[in-house]
Amino acid sequence: MYENFELLANAIILQAVRDYRHTYSPQVRAEIKRFFRSEWFRALTRVDGEMIIARLENERTENYE
Numbered sequence: 001m002y003e004n005f006e007l008l009a010n011a012i013i014l015q016a017v018r019d020y021r022h023t024y025s026p027q028v029r030a031e032i033k034r035f036f037r038s039e040w041f042r043a044l045t046r047v048d049g050e051m052i053i054a055r056l057e058n059e060r061t062e063n064y065e
Contacts, residue, residue, distance in 0.1 A: 009044035013052075030052050 021033045035041055036049030 013041075013045060013047070016050065017056065021059065 016032050016035055023029060023032075033053055036053050038049075041049050052054055
């Protein structure tokens, strides 16, 4: 059962990453950042949400230079 929870948690996080990468909306990006900083995110994983945000922001910077 724990494996199913982990698969679902990973799918939720990966979808948030995909959504962040594919949106042009600053409001949507802000909402996704709030998710990565939320208690819910911390309940899903031990991964540092700030690290994910930094990497996503770095990708945006690299892609738009």
